[in-house]
Each structure stands twice: as C-alpha cells, then as structure tokens.
Amino acid sequence: MLDxxxxxxAERLAKTKRIVAVSSxxxxxxxxxxxxxxALSLSQGGCKVGLFDLDFTGPSTHxxxxxxxxxxxxxxxxxxxxxxxxxVYMSIVYFVGDNPAPLRGADVSNALxxxxxxxxxxxxxxxxxxxxxxxxDAVLDLIRLVKKIEFLIVTTPSMLAxxxxxxQTDLLCELKMPIVxxxxxxKMDKSRLIQQETEKLGLKYxxxxxxxxxxxxxxxxSTMLMLTAI
Amino acid sequence: MLDxxxxxxAERLAKTKRIVAVSSxxxxxxxxxxxxxxALSLSQGGCKVGLFDLDFTGPSTHxxxxxxxxxxxxxxxxxxxxxxxxxVYMSIVYFVGDNPAPLRGADVSNALxxxxxxxxxxxxxxxxxxxxxxxxDAVLDLIRLVKKIEFLIVTTPSMLAxxxxxxQTDLLCELKMPIVxxxxxxKMDKSRLIQQETEKLGLKYxxxxxxxxxxxxxxxxSTMLMLTAI
Numbered sequence: 001m002l003d004x005x006x007x008x009x010a011e012r013l014a015k016t017k018r019i020v021a022v023s024s025x026x027x028x029x030x031x032x033x034x035x036x037x038x039a040l041s042l043s044q045g046g047c048k049v050g051l052f053d054l055d056f057t058g059p060s061t062h063x064x065x066x067x068x069x070x071x072x073x074x075x076x077x078x079x080x081x082x083x084x085x086x087x088v089y090m091s092i093v094y095f096v097g098d099n100p101a102p103l104r105g106a107d108v109s110n111a112l113x114x115x116x117x118x119x120x121x122x123x124x125x126x127x128x129x130x131x132x133x134x135x136x137d138a139v140l141d142l143i144r145l146v147k148k149i150e151f152l153i154v155t156t157p158s159m160l161a162x163x164x165x166x167x168q169t170d171l172l173c174e175l176k177m178p179i180v181x182x183x184x185x186x187k188m189d190k191s192r193l194i195q196q197e198t199e200k201l202g203l204k205y206x207x208x209x210x211x212x213x214x215x216x217x218x219x220x221x222s223t224m225l226m227l228t229a230i
Numbered sequence: 231m232l233d234x235x236x237x238x239x240a241e242r243l244a245k246t247k248r249i250v251a252v253s254s255x256x257x258x259x260x261x262x263x264x265x266x267x268x269a270l271s272l273s274q275g276g277c278k279v280g281l282f283d284l285d286f287t288g289p290s291t292h293x294x295x296x297x298x299x300x301x302x303x304x305x306x307x308x309x310x311x312x313x314x315x316x317x318v319y320m321s322i323v324y325f326v327g328d329n330p331a332p333l334r335g336a337d338v339s340n341a342l343x344x345x346x347x348x349x350x351x352x353x354x355x356x357x358x359x360x361x362x363x364x365x366x367d368a369v370l371d372l373i374r375l376v377k378k379i380e381f382l383i384v385t386t387p388s389m390l391a392x393x394x395x396x397x398q399t400d401l402l403c404e405l406k407m408p409i410v411x412x413x414x415x416x417k418m419d420k421s422r423l424i425q426q427e428t429e430k431l432g433l434k435y436x437x438x439x440x441x442x443x444x445x446x447x448x449x450x451x452s453t454m455l456m457l458t459a460i
Contacts, residue, residue, distance in 0.1 A: 026288060027257015027363055028391065057364050058256060058394035104367055105335050133257055133363075134287050137334055158446055161258065164288035188443065213418065216388055 005117040009145050012078075012117065016050070016124040019146060020180065023131040023139075024154045025168030026161040030185040030230070031154045032060045033215060035130040037230045038152075040222055043086045047125035050081070053091035054115070054142070055132045056108050062091050066220030078118040085222040090119050109141045116145060134164075135171050143177060152180045152206070157187050157194055169201055181206040185230075235347040239375050242308075242347065246280070246354040249376060250410065253361040253369075254384045255398030256391040260415040260460070261384045262290045263445060265360040267460045268382075270452055273316045277355035280311070283321035284345070284372070285362045286338050292321050296450030308348040315452040320349050339371045346375060364394075365401050373407060382410045382436070387417050387424055399431055411436040415460075 013019065022035035032055065039051040053061040065084050073079040073094055081090040095111050096103060103111055121127060129149075132138055143149060151172055155165045165182070172179055181204030184194045188211045198205040212229035219225075243249065252265035262285065269281040283291040295314050303309040303324055311320040325341050326333060333341055351357060359379075362368055373379060381402055385395045395412070402409055411434030414424045418441045428435040442459035449455075 028386070029258055032390070058397070060390050060393065063390060063393060156258070159449055160262070160290045160293060163290065163293060167288070219389055 003113065003145075005113055006145060009113070009116045010147065012119060012121060013127070013146065016121055016127045018125065019127045019129065019149045020152050021129045021131045021142075021149050022152050022154060023133075023168070024161075025134055025164035025166075026155070027057070027133040029154050029156045029161055030209075030215075031055075031133070032064060032130050033225075033230055034152075034154050034183060034185060034209070035128050036061050036064045036222070037225060039087050039126070039128040040085060040226055042126050042128075044226070048088070048123060049086075050088040050090070050121050050124045050127040051084075051130070052119075052127060053093065053130045054112055054138075055130050056092050056096065056103055056111065056138065057132050059091050059093040059096075059130075061089075061130050062093050064219055064225065065089070065222050067091075073119070076120070078120045079115075080120050088121060088124065090115065105137070108138045112138055112142060113145060116142075135168055143175065150178045150180050153182045153203075154185050155182055155194060156185055157189070157191060157208075159193075162194055162197060166197070166201065169203060179203055184208040186211040233343065233375075235343055236375060239343070239346045240377065242349060242351065243357070243376065246351055246357045248355065249357045249359065249379045250382050251359045251361045251372070251379050252382050252384060253363075253398070254391075255364055255394035255396075256385070257287070257363040259384050259386045259391055260439075260445075261285075261363070262294060262360050263455075263460055264382075264384050264413060264415060264439070265358050266291050266294045266452070267455060269317050269356070269358040270315060270456055272356050272358070274456070278318070278353060279316075280318040280320070280351050280354045280357040281314075281360070282345075282349075282357060283323065283360045284342055284368075285360050286322050286326065286333055286341065286368065287362050289321050289323040289326075289360075291319075291360050292323050294449055294455065295319070295452050297321075303349070306350070308350045309345075310350050318351060318354065320345065335367070338368045342368055342372060343375060346372075365398055373405060380408045380410050383412045383433075384415050385412055385424060386415055387419070387421060387438075389423075392424055392427060396427070396431065399433060409433055414438040416441040 043049040182198045187208035195205045210229040214228045273279040417438035425435045440459040444458045
C-alpha cells in the first residue's frame with residue numbers, strides 16, 4: 001500500500017535544492033559534529049540551510065548548538081522549524097523528548113515519516129540531515145521517501161570504523177545512492193591509509209579534519225565550534 | 231507464545247558463572263576494545279572466559295583479535311566455539327558473514343536467539359558479551375532471554391557520549407538490570423566530570439582508560455593489545 005504521506009513529503013521538500021545526508025556506518029565518529037559544522041559553514045557562506053536531526057539513537061545536534069529549551073517549532077499547517085544560529089532547525093528530539101525509552105521497530109520509521117511529512121522547510125539551498133548510524137530499517141525508509149538524497153560519509157582514521165563504513169558504502173552503491181564522498185574525522189597523524197582505501201572504493205576522499213580537543217569544549221556554543229578544526 | 235529456545239538457552243548458559251554484557255548507548259566509544267581486553271585480562275588471570283560478539287551493527291572483535299579465516303566454530307550437537315588467544319570465541323559474524331546487507335528487524339533478534347541457543351560454551355567463569363550499541367529490540371530480547379546478565383557500560387569523556395549513555399542506564403535501572411559500573415575510555419585529560427556524573431547516577435565509576443594511539447596499531451594482535459593502556 002502506498003503511504004499517503006509519500007506525496008506530502010515530496011511536496012514539503014520541493015523547494016529544497018540539495019539534500020545531504022551526513023551518515024556513518026559506525027557510531028561515535030563525530031557525524032553530528034560534522035553535520036552541524038557543515039550546516040553552519042554553508043549558512044555563513046550565504047546559503048539558506050536547514051539542519052534536520054533524525055538520529056533517533058541519540059539526537060545530539062540540539063546539545064551541540066546549545067538550543068534553549070524554549071526554542072521550539074511552531075504549529076501552523078504542519079510544523080514550522082525555529083531558526084537557530086541562522087539554521088532552519090528541526091530534530092527528532094521534539095518528537096521523542098528526552099525519554100530514555102527508545103522507539104521500537106516500526107515506531108521509528110513512523111516517527112521519521114511523520115516528521116518529514118509535517119515539517120515546513122520553505123525554500124532551502126541545502127538541507128543537511130544528521131542520519132541515524134548504519135543502514136537499518138529506518139534509513140532504508142528514508143531513502144525510499146526522500147528523493148534526491150545524497151550521502152556524505154564520515155569515518156575516523158580507525159580501521160575498525162572504516163571496515164563498518166565500507167559495508168555501508170557497498171550497500172549504498174548497490175542501492176544506487178549518490179555518495180558525495182568520505183570525510184576522515186578526528187585525524188591525529190599523517191597516515192594516507194583511509195584516503196587510499198576510499199579511492200580503492202572509487203569514492204571521493206573529501207579530506208581530513210584534524211582532531212581538536214577544543215571541539216568538546218565548544219559543545220553548546222556554535223561560535224566556538226566554528227573556530228575549531230572541524 | 232513461549233519461544234521453545236528459551237529453555238535451551240538457559241541450559242546452554244547453566245555452567246557459566248557470570249555473564250557480563252559490555253555495552254554503550256553510544257557507538258564508537260571503544261566498547262569492542264574494552265570487551266576484548268577485559269576477556270583477555272580475565273583469561274590471563276587464570277579464569278575460563280568466553281567472548282561472544284553480538285554486535286550485529288558491526289562485529290569487530292574478530293578484527294581486533296586477528297582471528298584467522300579458517301578458525302571457525304565446529305558443528306557438534308550445536309556449535310562448539312573455537313579457542314582464540316585462550317578465549318572461547320563466538321561471533322555473530324559467523325552467522326551473517328561479511329555481507330554488507332544488514333539484518334532487518336525481527337531477523338536480528340532471530341539471529342541472536344539462534345546463536346544463543348546453539349552455542350556450546352561448556353564451563354566458564356565469565357562470558358563477556360560485546361553488545362550491540364544502545365537498547366533496541368534485539369537488546370531487549372537478550373535481556374529477556376539471558377538471565378543473570380550484568381551490564382558494564384563504556385563511555386568516552388565526551389558529554390555527547392555520556393548524555394546517550396545516561397539514557398541507557400536510566401532504562402536499564404527501570405528494567406532493574408544490574409550495572410557493574412561505568413568505564414571512561416579514551417581519556418585525555420584529568421577532568422573528573424564523568425566520574426562525578428556517574429556517581430550522581432548512583433553508579434560505580436570503574437575508572438578511566440587513557441587514550442593510547444598504540445591501541446589502533448594493535449588491531450589484529452592481542453599480545454600487542456595487552457601492552458597498551460586498554
């Protein structure tokens with residue numbers, strides 16, 4: 001059966017030029033940091049940018065940006081996102097709250113679809129999505145529902161992270177999803193291993209981001225974040 | 231309906247004295263490294279130890295230990311695990327292979343239950359389980375099926391990791407699951423923040439593990455791993 005929300009979602013995203021899903025097969029690689037910093041950079045470069053936190057396993061962009069509790073989306077024929085540090089901002093945290101109980105199976109997909117169907121983004125040059133880690137059911141649903149989605153993959157220099165990322169890119173390639181490239185986050189040395197492995201996969205190596213302890217201290221302060229290596 | 235495998239699982243684990251689930255709400259905190267190092271330490275201390283990798287989102291203990299491809303469990307009234315570096319070793323990787331396609335919803339739980347039901351651990355002082363990140367359906371199934379499971383929680387010094395870990399411990403407390411304590415991995419400074427936050431939760435702070443770049447170089451070599459800070 002066709003979900004009636006599918007066409008609503010297409011309409012909601014019609015005025016968004018590019019949709020970039022920041023993703024990683026592996027958790028804890030700094031995906032949310034990269035997504036937030038990317039959104040802020042594009043915005044400061046003069047683009048109209050939305051940031052959409054769909055990482056139901058642990059939404060954190062609201063912590064990174066230090067979004068005040070009273071900053072909330074408004075209801076008006078759907079949900080109109082608040083503007084945070086120049087970004088049109090929406091997060092699944094508004095849907096699930098800080099409840100420790102995780103969403104189960106189909107509930108996750110339902111929550112994501114619902115948020116996609118109700119959010120009024122308006123005109124955007126970029127919508128940056130902070131994706132759930134890996135490629136579970138919810139991510140496959142997103143791929144099905146959000147046309148013109150492009151993936152930007154985050155890894156760390158660790159081969160444990162890259163091995164998991166590789167499985168993810170294999171699957172994305174099988175699904176014929178466009179991949180912008182791979183970013184190597186938290187780099188601490190000059191090893192070219194991840195670059196070489198990325199190129200072996202036929203993917204673009206977008207470059208390293210040096211590990212910078214100041215990133216942790218910048219949590220909750222986007223001005224400080226933009227002064228770090230990220 | 232009662233799953234007939236439930237009583238089989240209880241029987242399979244009857245001769246295991248303690249079952250420690252190494253877990254983290256957040257991915258990428260070094261959970262698999264901690265689980266592997268813990269299993270190796272206990273084993274070198276003279277205990278009989280099993281290591282069970284159930285992290286279906288990206289099994290990696292076989293990479294950390296450098297398990298050769300021809301080292302496999304043997305079929306004999308179930309699956310008899312191979313012995314790797316002194317550990318009785320089993321991993322979901324033997325079930326799912328290196329297939330990039332992730333298991334979907336109920337398949338995950340089924341695979342975990344199946345592995346629990348067929349693995350012949352024999353007598354063990356400790357069974358260390360490398361858990362999937364977070365508390366999804368599969369983890370809830372594990373909790374239901376494996377009695378006397380105790381949780382050992384891994385975090386990093388990052389508040390982004392700890393915020394997610396906190397939700398997980400809240401939920402484990404609600405479920406009345408015993409928590410051995412919290413380990414702070416990849417520590418780089420002398421901050422007492424995570425220790426204080428852990429104690430605020432009424433949980434035991436098991437101590438920090440200093441960040442050590444040699445851990446990455448030890449991947450695939452358990453002797454080297456045991457010489458690192460972990």
